Amino acid sequence: MDESNHRVVLFAVLFQKWNDDFLTWKPVDFGGIEYTYVDYSKIWNPNLKLVSNFNDKSPSDKSKDELYGNFPVKLFHNGTVQFSPAVHLTSECLINYGKFPLDIQACSFEFQMPYTGEQIKLRINVYYTDEENRKYEHMWDIDDFKVTTINEKDQKTSAIVQFLFRRKYKNFLYILPSYFVYVLTLLMFMLPQESNQRIIIGSTCLIISCLLSYFMSNTVPNHEISAWPLLGKLFLFNIVLLTFSILFSAFVINISRGNHTKNVPSWLRKVGLFFFPILIFFSSSL
Numbered sequence: 001m002d003e004s005n006h007r008v009v010l011f012a013v014l015f016q017k018w019n020d021d022f023l024t025w026k027p028v029d030f031g032g033i034e035y036t037y038v039d040y041s042k043i044w045n046p047n048l049k050l051v052s053n054f055n056d057k058s059p060s061d062k063s064k065d066e067l068y069g070n071f072p073v074k075l076f077h078n079g080t081v082q083f084s085p086a087v088h089l090t091s092e093c094l095i096n097y098g099k100f101p102l103d104i105q106a107c108s109f110e111f112q113m114p115y116t117g118e119q120i121k122l123r124i125n126v127y128y129t130d131e132e133n134r135k136y137e138h139m140w141d142i143d144d145f146k147v148t149t150i151n152e153k154d155q156k157t158s159a160i161v162q163f164l165f166r167r168k169y170k171n172f173l174y175i176l177p178s179y180f181v182y183v184l185t186l187l188m189f190m191l192p193q194e195s196n197q198r199i200i201i202g203s204t205c206l207i208i209s210c211l212l213s214y215f216m217s218n219t220v221p222n223h224e225i226s227a228w229p230l231l232g233k234l235f236l237f238n239i240v241l242l243t244f245s246i247l248f249s250a251f252v253i254n255i256s257r258g259n260h261t262k263n264v265p266s267w268l269r270k271v272g273l274f275f276f277p278i279l280i281f282f283s284s285s286l
Contacts, residue, residue: 008093018081020079023043037074089109110158116157122151184205193253
């Protein structure tokens with residue numbers, strides 16, 4: 001999956017099978033031959049195309065005749081035709097980072113034939129490699145898939161294959177440090193206000209939150225704040241909260257350990273003892 005360009009690329013074997021009543025023979029009349037191989041361009045084919053193709057210069061942009069003109073097609077004596085090319089499918093996929101890094105992305109591939117449902121019926125089955133037989137490691141796993149076919153009489157036959165991709169790597173790089181930061185943040189608020197440890201722990205959490213936000217900004221291609229993951233917005237909120245907490249802690253420590261032998265000014269005494277209680281509807285007998 002190309003997250004920067006919002007597209008998904010699949011390398012697959014597109015197994016096609018159809019029946020052609022004009023390509024039949026009796027094996028007894030041809031030396032017992034039950035099947036043979038012919039070129040793809042020499043026989044009729046359903047012309048199944050990917051219409052949700054991404055607009056680039058990938059091999060899937062070319063026509064079937066250019067790609068598979070001399071590709072061998074297996075032809076059986078009863079008219080059954082099997083065509084199994086290796087294809088490079090590219091489709092647009094708008095990625096939603098709301099639940100990053102535990103996100104699941106839904107990407108669709110739409111196939112279409114230039115025939116109506118009355119002329120030809122389309123059926124698609126999807127099979128993918130099991131985890132034990134996989135040779136290469138990827139960042140995404142296929143979590144589930146759904147196939148929807150349209151075989152109506154008044155419109156072209158088409159099928160939509162929707163895959164659900166689950167992110168596989170880098171989950172622990174954000175989740176474990178997040179728990180660590182928020183436990184330390186709670187511990188900081190449990191300490192006495194005049195303790196220097198509040199500033200030390202708060203500064204440590206602030207640095208870790210800034211680093212996690214920086215790593216996330218490099219991982220997520222879209223740098224708009226509105227499109228950021230919820231975890232990234234939580235990091236930003238925690239940075240603001242820790243910043244004000246450190247400033248207030250430094251102010252409280254400075255007051256608690258300073259030399260405050262001067263008398264309170266008369267104007268400040270009047271504001272604090274007379275006018276402020278009136279604002280908060282508090283009656284005082286002083």
